[in-house]
Amino acid sequence: MNGTRYLVGPRVRAFTRRxxxxxxxxxxxxxxxxxxxxxxxxxxxxxxxxxxxxMSEVMGSHASGLAAVLGADGQVQVMGSYLLxxxxxxxGALVGIIATLTLPxxxxxxxxxxxxxxxxxxxxxxxxxxxxxxxxxxxxxxxxWMAATFSFAVAVALSTLFTDASVTMTVPYVLALVVLxxxxxxxxxxxxxxxxxxxxxxxxxxxxxxxxxIRLLAIMPxxxxxxxxxxxxxxxxxxxxxxxxxTLVASILITDLTARRFRSTRLLGT
Amino acid sequence: MTPSEMGSAGIVVEAQDLxxxxxxxxxxxxxxxxxxxxxxxxxxxxxxxTTLMRTLCGVIPAMSGRCAVFxxxxxxxxxxxxxxxxxxxxxxxxxxxxxxxxxxxxxxxWDSIPKSTLIDHDELIDRFDLTEVLGRRVRSLSRGQRQRVxxxxxxxxDPDVVILxxxxxxxxxxxxxxxxxxxxxxxxxxxxxxxxxxxxEALELADRFLLVRGAxxxxxxxxxxxxxxxxxxxxxxxxxEPAA
Numbered sequence: 001m002n003g004t005r006y007l008v009g010p011r012v013r014a015f016t017r018r019x020x021x022x023x024x025x026x027x028x029x030x031x032x033x034x035x036x037x038x039x040x041x042x043x044x045x046x047x048x049x050x051x052x053x054x055m056s057e058v059m060g061s062h063a064s065g066l067a068a069v070l071g072a073d074g075q076v077q078v079m080g081s082y083l084l085x086x087x088x089x090x091x092g093a094l095v096g097i098i099a100t101l102t103l104p105x106x107x108x109x110x111x112x113x114x115x116x117x118x119x120x121x122x123x124x125x126x127x128x129x130x131x132x133x134x135x136x137x138x139x140x141x142x143x144x145w146m147a148a149t150f151s152f153a154v155a156v157a158l159s160t161l162f163t164d165a166s167v168t169m170t171v172p173y174v175l176a177l178v179v180l181x182x183x184x185x186x187x188x189x190x191x192x193x194x195x196x197x198x199x200x201x202x203x204x205x206x207x208x209x210x211x212x213x214i215r216l217l218a219i220m221p222x223x224x225x226x227x228x229x230x231x232x233x234x235x236x237x238x239x240x241x242x243x244x245x246x247t248l249v250a251s252i253l254i255t256d257l258t259a260r261r262f263r264s265t266r267l268l269g270t
Numbered sequence: 271m272t273p274s275e276m277g278s279a280g281i282v283v284e285a286q287d288l289x290x291x292x293x294x295x296x297x298x299x300x301x302x303x304x305x306x307x308x309x310x311x312x313x314x315x316x317x318x319x320t321t322l323m324r325t326l327c328g329v330i331p332a333m334s335g336r337c338a339v340f341x342x343x344x345x346x347x348x349x350x351x352x353x354x355x356x357x358x359x360x361x362x363x364x365x366x367x368x369x370x371x372x373x374x375x376x377x378x379x380w381d382s383i384p385k386s387t388l389i390d391h392d393e394l395i396d397r398f399d400l401t402e403v404l405g406r407r408v409r410s411l412s413r414g415q416r417q418r419v420x421x422x423x424x425x426x427x428d429p430d431v432v433i434l435x436x437x438x439x440x441x442x443x444x445x446x447x448x449x450x451x452x453x454x455x456x457x458x459x460x461x462x463x464x465x466x467x468x469x470x471e472a473l474e475l476a477d478r479f480l481l482v483r484g485a486x487x488x489x490x491x492x493x494x495x496x497x498x499x500x501x502x503x504x505x506x507x508x509x510x511e512p513a514a
Binding site: 009119120268 | 291292324347356357360374376
């Protein structure tokens, strides 16, 4: 087999272009809407909620060390700061969700039609095919992350112009804005592809578990990522490194497992 | 295709003791060789025609036995697969994309394969009369138009071996005649295997007939016609539905 000599780049480009035509607009607008909405919420919505007695206990002084919203009097606005600090995790969840929504669509069209059969009949090694699907999913997830982060940043910046509030961010926080969504996007795309090709039924919606167990698994790491930014401010860099490393290693292992365990008979025989 | 690439008996596609199926054997063990010309694959619903065709072009692995094209195994990633064109029962076109976008996608995919030969885009459009539908989304096309696009996708790589799963199903008489002409034309120089439910159509188009019945593959080629002079509709029907 001479699969390793095949040109992966152009094929990923082809799959990505097709995925973009199929799902790109929806993914992009959804990301912009959620990113901008969340950005506005950080500065505009929570000012009246700082009087909640539990908020300062919830936040403590940890989170404001990473990023904070300051009022005109220079005081930390607790709720705004909380939402700001949570942004990397929430944007990560968004990117993860978009990956789980878009990637099955890209694969499903091929599976329900005859595309997958033609691809499997081609001389392209299966592992390379999965990489092409994965690449397309990651590019879509990456574009969603960029759109959401950009619109979030613009919304926050514009909000500060129209309010007396200001925002402070540390370098670790900005790193978290990059690492968490990226990690969640990689993980979600990988696990969703794994499900779509190995256990297509696991992506079907069921009562009480809309989206199926695979989607749940794809989103789950976000739950663990949240505490890493909120409560581990002193350990934020090692925590981010661990999240990124774990996601990368797990994704590589799962891609390998997908290629090893893929059975066209299972996919086409159902 | 060079003469040396074919087997001694002009065999291009070869199955040896081949057993095909998903979780259980459906057809086989069978041994058969196909050379240039049009071969029709017939069988009743659920007989295993699609499974056999998928196995012959490597979409699903054989349960046992061997399947080769030009003497080379069709297992995952083998280069010989680039010489095989496959048209499945379902179309390989993305319904949300235009015809142009679909053809571009497949062109890019094939372009990523070293040494692949691709027919010129404009020539393909002309040959399959696709100019007027290029900008239309596949979902808005009729079955016949979609099939024409699919045939263009298939012809893009100029394959030496063409395997088609019911390519004429659902086509109006005009489109069906066009596809028949194309298959006949391909059959002059290439190895064409196609499945169909229409015996009269197979008799008109094919010069060899393979019948799937139970686990067996019955070969009704003219020179292997079990004592008969010519293959007729009745002979085929008798084989497909033997007297109780």
